[in-house]
Amino acid sequence: MSKKLSGLVASAGLLLALAPKTLLAHHAFAAEFDANKPIKLEGVVTKMEWINPHAWIHIEVKRPTGTVEKWMIEGGTPNTLLRRGFTKNSLVPGTKIVVDGYQAKDGSLKGNGRDLTFPDGRKLFMGSSGTGAPKDGKDPTESRR
Amino acid sequence: MAAILLAVVGPAAGQVYKAPRTANGKPDLNGIWQALGTAHWDIEGHAARPGPVVALGAVGAVPAGLGVVEGGQIPYQPWAAEKKKENSKNWLTADPEIKCYLPGVPRATYLPFPFQIVQTPKHVLMTYEFASASRIIYIDRPDFESPIDTWMGHSRGRWEGETLVVDVTGFNGQTWFDRAGNFHSDALHVVERYTAISRDALRYEVTIEDPKVFTRPWKMSMPLYRRLDKNVQLLEFKCVEFVEELIYGHLRKKTSKGKEDPK
C-alpha cells in the first residue's frame, strides 16, 4: 500500500495539484526576473530592509575591474525569520554573502536571492538565530516572547 | 435627569468620570471613535490657507485650526525646522498619507476617519478605517520587545486608574504627524493616554520624544468622540487601488487604459 502510494505521490501531476493557488503569486518573480540572466555575486552587505512583502538585502559587489556595483537582492517575507528568532540586527552590515539568482528584466542591478549563502556554503538564516543566547530558537519549547 | 446631564457634559469640576467596567474591571473603551478638528492638516495652530491643487478649489484648501500642540509650537532642532519647511513645500510628493502608506502613531488617531477600539484583558486592538491600519497593544508586557521596526510601531499598554497608557516604540521613521510636513525620526518614542471623560468622549494626550529631531519632549492633546450613528461600523478604505495610477502610472503600457483593457 505504502509503495503504491509512493508511486502515486511521485508523479509530477501531484506536485501541481499540491501547489496552493497562492504559490502562483510567486510567479510574480518570473515577471520581475529574467530566467536568461543568471547571476552569481559575492558581495558585502550594506543594509537589509526587513520589509514586506519581500525583504531586500543591499550588497556591494567589487568587480575584477575594480568597479563597485550596488545590488539589491529580493528575498521572502521577513516575518518567517522573525518567528524563528531573527531580528533586524541579525544580518550585520559588512557580512560577506554569496547570491545565486537571476537579474531583473529591466537590466537594473536587482536580482532575486534564489540561493543565499555565506562564502563557506552555509545557507543564510538557517535554523534559528543561532546566537547561543536565550530565545535564539534552539529550544522549541521556549517562549518566543 | 442629573445622570443624563452627567453623561452628556461630563462630571462636575473635582469629580473624575468613571466609565462602565469591562468584565475584568477595567474602564470600557470599546467602540468606534473619531477626532474632530484639523490636526490632520496641521497639528500646530494655523490660519486657513490655499491648497496646492488649484482644480480642487475650496475643497482642497486647508481649514484653520487652534492647534493641538501644548505650548503652540513644536520644539524642532534647527536642522529639523528647515527639514519641516522642505516637507511642507514638497507636500504633494513627500507626504506618505497621499501614497496611502500606513500613518503611524499618533497620526492614525486623528485622521479624518473613524477607528475602533477592541478591548480584551491581554490585548487592545486598535483598527483604523484609513488603509486598514491596525495595531495590537500588549497589556502588562513591559519586557516584550519588538524584533523589528514598523510603520505602526510596537505598543505596550497598562492601566493607570481610569487611563489606558500606551508606550509606543520601534517606529521605522517614515511616517509624518500631519499634512503640514511635521515629522520625526526612527528614534520616536510616543506615550499615549486614553481617558474616558464622559460616556461618549475620551481625552487623548500624547507625549512625543525624539532626541534626533526635537530639543525636548512635547505634548499634544485633543478629545475623541464616539461615533453615534445607527449601526455604525468601520467601512473599507484600503486606498491602495486609489493610488496605483499615481505611483505606477508612468510605468503603464502606453496604449493601456487600465481597467478598460480586455482582460
Place this chain on the structure above:
Amino acid sequence: MRHRIAVAAFVLVIVPIASIGQALAPGADKTPVAKKTTAASKTWNPPRTPWGEPDLQGIWDFATITPMERPKELAGKEVLTSEEAADFERRTLEQRNPDRRDGGSQADVGRAYNQFWWDYGTKVIGTKRTSLVVDPPDGRIPPLTPEGQKRAEARTVARQRPAFGPEDRNLWERCIMGGNTGPPMTPGPYNNFVQLFQTRGSVVIFNEMINDARVVPLDGRPHLPPNIRQWRGDSRGRWEGNTLVVDTTNFTDEPNFRGASAKLHVVERFTRVAADVLLYEFTVTDALTWTKPWSAAIPMSKTEGPIFEYACHEGNYGMVNILTGARAQDKAAEETAKKESK
C-alpha cells in the same frame, strides 16, 4: 513544535469529524455542516468568555500540507493511514523543497528563494483526510460555470502577458488583500496566522496578511446595502450552539478568492474542538463562478505568535519591477519586430 503536536491530539478527540463530508442535508444550504460539527463539539466543553460565549481567542495557525483538493491520483481515497500520511508528508516536502535547483531556469526563477523564507506547514491535518474540501464528497472543487471559465481565461491572458498595468496582477501582488486571507481563509505559503478577539457584541478576525481586521458584529444588524461593496465583503455573526457562524456578502466584482464574482456568499464556522484546535469550516456559494456550492474544513492550531506587521504596499518594489520588466520586454519585442521588417 508545540502546535504540531496539538494537531495530532485533535485526531484523538474528534473521530466523527472525518465523516463531515457526508453531512450535507439537501436544501440546508445555509448551514450545510451544522449537524456533524455540533455533534463533535458537544464532546468537548470550551472555556467561556465572562459573558458566556465559547472563547475562541488566541493566535491560530492554519498552515498545512494537506491540499485544498484531493489529488486525482488519490481519487476515492478519503483518508490516509498514519504510514501513508508520513510518506505523503515526506514526499511533498521533497518535491516542494525550494532549495532544489532542477527543472530548468524558468522553474528555478519561479521557486523564488530559499526554504528558510517559507512556512507552508510540514504536516497533514490531524484527520489525515486527503483534501481540505469536504463537499463535494470527491474532495474536488466543482466545475466552473461557462461565465466563470470565461473570466478565468481572461485572467490567465492578463497574467501571462507583460503587465499592462497593476490591474493585470492579483490582489496580493497589488498589496490590497493577502493571498491566504480570503475570506474565506485558505492555507498559503507563509504567514498563515489569524488572531481572534472577542468583546461583548463582536468578534474580530485579524489576519496577519495584510493587517486585515474583520470586525464581525453579533447584534443581528442587517448587512450593508447592496450598493456598498468591499474587498473583504461585509460580515455578520451569530452563535449556533458552540459554533460561531459568520455570514459574508457584499463583495466587489473581484473578491480575494479563486476568481469568484460579486455574487460570492461565504459562510464560515468557527468551533473550538480542543484546547489547541479551532476547527474552521467554510461554504462558498457563487452561481456565477461554480456550478454548485462547495465546502472545506481546516483545523487551526493554537500558537504563541505574535502576529507581526505586514505592511505590503509601502514596500512593494516588486510591482515597480514587474512593470519596468514588462516595459523592457515590450521594448525588446518592438526592436525585434523593427529588425525583422528591414
